[in-house]
Amino acid sequence: MSGDPQRWADLRARVLSAIVMVAVGGGAIVAGGLPLVLLGIVAPGLMMWELARMTRGAGADVSVLLGVLAAAVLVLNYWAMWHFWSPGLSLAPLALLLPSLVGALTPRRDRAVFAVYALVIVLTGIGLVALRNGVGLPAALCVLLVVVVSDVAGYFAGRLIGGPKFWPAISPKKTWSGTVAGWIGAALVGAGFMAxxxxxxxLLWILPIVAFAGQMGDIAESAIKRRAGVKDSSNLIPGHGGLLDRFDALAFAVPAALLIDLALPFMPAAGG
Incomplete structure (x- = not known):
């Protein structure tokens, strides 16, 4: 094992990510209601702003407008679902496509990448609330823990064991040992929930898939940052980057968990 201190250079950022996700995400999930809805509106709006800034092309900067649009379509969907949901308002979910479509029509690098990632961001906002209120508190907490545990396990295994790189062209620090450790960590979370x-x-095989989706979210954001030539998605968290840097894995894990639950419910519905 190398004593190179650079091996642990990003440990502080990883610890911060875990703390932010557990404190902010976990707190809102446990509280439910308005705190969770506000998180599901404000966080995706800011993440959309960061994504739009990193992928913008020449011409006017519409990043703020896209962030506001993302928040607005999420408000529309919550309003429709909670108060007036009916076949006559079935177009409300289609509004989730608006940030992707509008952003792709503006001067932008990698339009297809932006469009897909933008949709994932708004689905995360809806997904957090859907998991908590539709499937239950245990399921929402389970997905959050899978993201945190798989990230921490992958980080330490990658640094301590090393070995072949997972995708060196995009994320040169990620290794296969870290990736597999993340899957094992997710399975252990599943074992705990089973107990x-x-x-x-x-849960022992579904949660590693959710963890893998989260790992892909991390890699996708790394690729976008490399294309944009930036270290962080923004400086919203002084010295530690932006919300996408902290929630990139959760942004992919939440929609993946929802899709899996639609096809194969992996946790019993529970209130709370």
Whole structure:
């Protein structure tokens, strides 16, 4: 094992990511109601702003407008679902496509990448609330823990074990040992929830898939930052980057968990 201190240079950022996700995300999920909805509106709006800034081309900067648009379509969907949901308002979910479409029509690098990532961001806003209110508190907390545990396990395994790189052209620090450790960490989270009576044996293979989706979110954001030539998505968190830097894995894990649950419910619905 190398004693190179640079091996642990980003440990502080990783610890901060875990703290932010557990404190902010976990707190809002447990509280539910308005705090969770506000998180599901404000965070995606800021993340959309960061994504738009990193991918903007020549011409007018519409990043702020795209962030506001993302927040607005999320407000529209929450309003429709909670108060007036009916077949006559079935177009509300289509509004989630607006940030992707509008952003792709403005001067921009990698329009397709922006469009897909923008949709993932707004789905994350809806997904957090859907997991908490539709599937239940245990499921929402489970996904959050999978993201945190798989990231921490992957980080330490990658630094301590090393080995072949997972995708060196995009994320040169990520290794196969870290990736597999993340899957193992996710399976251990599943074992814990099984022991608590909040799910069956399917958690042992479903949660590693959710963890892998989160890992892909991390890699996708790394690729966008490399293309943009920036170290952080923004400076919203002074000295530690932006919200996308902290929530990139959660942004992919939440939609993945929702899609999996639609096809194969992996945790019993629970209130709270």
């Amino acid at each position: 608590a009576g909040w799910g069956g044996a399917q």
